[in-house]
Amino acid sequence: MLAVTACGGGAGQANSGNAGKNQTAGAANTGAGWNTASGTEGSAEAGPGSITLDQPVTIEFWHAMSGHLEEVLQQLADEFHNQSPNITVKLVAQGSYDDLSQKLMAAAKAKTSPTMSQAYSNWQTEYVANELIEDLTPYINDAKVGLSAEDQADIVKAFMDDNAWDGKTYGLPFNKSTEVLYYNQDYLDKFRLGVPATWDELKTAAAKLTTNINGKKVVGIGFENSVSGNLATYVKQAGGEYVTEDGKIAFNSPEGERALGFLYDLIVTTKTGRLAGEDGYMSDPFGRGDVAMYIGSSAGTSFVDSAVSGKFKWSTAPLPKDKAAASPFQGTNVIVFQSATPEQKLAAWEFGKFLISKEATIQWAKETGYVPVRGSALEDSEWTAFIAEHPEQKAASQQFDSAFGEPHLDGYNKLRTDVSKQIDEVLHGQKAVKEGLASAEQAALNSLKP
Structure with missing residues (x-):
């Protein structure tokens, strides 16, 4: 009999696995996911x-x-x-x-x-x-x-x-x-800004781009509604851990506070960032020119291209990093x-x-x-x-070296969902950062109980 209920998944869901560098053709060492160093040199008997x-x-x-x-x-x-x-x-x-x-x-x-x-x-x-x-x-x-x-x-x-x-x-x-940074090249050029490669550069660019441009009110940086479920990315970029492979809840930490604080400052405090909200996904606000940049799935390029419809130049870049690069x-x-x-x-x-x-x-x-x-x-x-x-x-594909996934833990999907609800309250200004992390930690602990 099945011991657990079905888990959901969607385009924004991160995979499980450990961070690892790309092994290119001819590399001497096989990846940890493989189970032999000798390839097909073993016996085929009864196989x-x-x-x-x-x-x-x-x-x-x-x-x-x-x-x-x-x-x-x-x-x-x-x-x-x-x-x-x-x-x-x-x-x-x-x-x-x-x-x-x-x-x-x-x-x-x-x-x-x-x-x-x-x-x-x-x-x-x-x-x-x-x-x-x-x-x-x-x-x-x-x-x-x-x-x-x-x-x-x-x-x-x-x-x-x-x-x-x-x-x-x-x-x-x-x-x-994975996730990438989408950016409006015309907006960046107008303000003589380069493509942000770090958190600090992103905050600076978002502040300058949150203004009226060509008669339109523009917000500097957008985030998908699912960002509350992707806290692990920002915790890892801040140099911390989210949840360890053996099930230790690790995100209620100085690094976790820095990560959630980064998002909180953009979305709640300075309002130089915004969530997709009722738009559902950020591709449409980006295509309308309502946001200058946004972080979203690399699989969404066709939707962005359709939304932009040639109105401006755009492209993508690797995720801005803090103390470390980390790509889900x-x-x-x-x-x-x-x-x-x-x-x-x-x-x-x-x-x-x-x-x-x-x-x-x-x-x-x-x-x-x-x-x-x-x-x-x-x-x-x-x-x-x-x-x-x-x-x-x-x-x-430039982010293979910083790739990471989720630990293989029973109940992890529920943990991720329950934590996301608490983080969502922070990003909607209903809880402070420390309070949100504490409640998210408790939700995570509860989700892993037998």
Whole structure:
């Protein structure tokens, strides 16, 4: 029986995992998320490579992609089928991420799980605990169907850390994004400002840009409504810790006070910053010229481009840092359910392996705004040519070295939600910083109680 309730996830949700530097192609050391240093040099005896796919097999892949994203995913599935004619990938859209999460849990209880699915890592924590999803370590290490040491080292380390539990790998990275600073170049030029790279520079620029520009009241910096759930980013940038891997609540600290104070000063005290509020997301206020800059998902570039519609020059930059750089990487992984047949599991592994190939990850990134998951992709001529034409897509991958995710803790999703409610009260001026941190700490402790 499942011991925990379904967790929700959304575009702004951060992934689980440990911070780590990108391992580029040919690197000597594999990422901590991998489980071998020798690649596929092990024995294939009785492993996945001993299974043959000489008969047609159909696998069902549940996902939460829609619109153009779903179209691109279908294109990739069709390309994979052309390469592997015996494997048919049936894509099944399940609505939003919350819908997908709920349907996956219901299917698990009814023993009707799909072969594979998208999943956030905090969902995976529950699935691993309940023995619902396949350990992919034997597939990774298999001499016949696995990944070479070079391929393993090529995957961005933080993304594979995101899939690691107790030295085993339970997923592969898929649609990954981070947060970036969007900025109106015309506004910056008008006030002879450079792109802010630090908190102090951001505060200075926001103050100067909060004024009337061309007859319009402008606010310097915008934040998504979800910023209250992303306190970890600012705590880490201030040099602190949010919640440790062993479950210690660490954000009620001098660094935490500095982090929340930074946001409070911008949004509440000086009003040189604002939340998205009723606009929902900051792309529309930014496109209207109501805010000069904002911090939001790197996967939102297409929405920004549509909102701006050529009215002004804009681009993106890495997140401004304080004592340290810290970038929350977000998005889902691809998992395989234990209930599938051996042939379906192998077919799902082959499709997952295809999705993380250099060619597929470049195609996916170019079409969707997500980032490539391989270091070699960033150096590929196809990607560098694309970046030259679309420089706004570069900032996300520049932050691989400062990537971090959430700890793999049971109940972490509830913790994050409960803390967010307390921080939200601070950012709406209903609580002082110290009071908000104290109440958030208590909420976090309560959320982790059995």
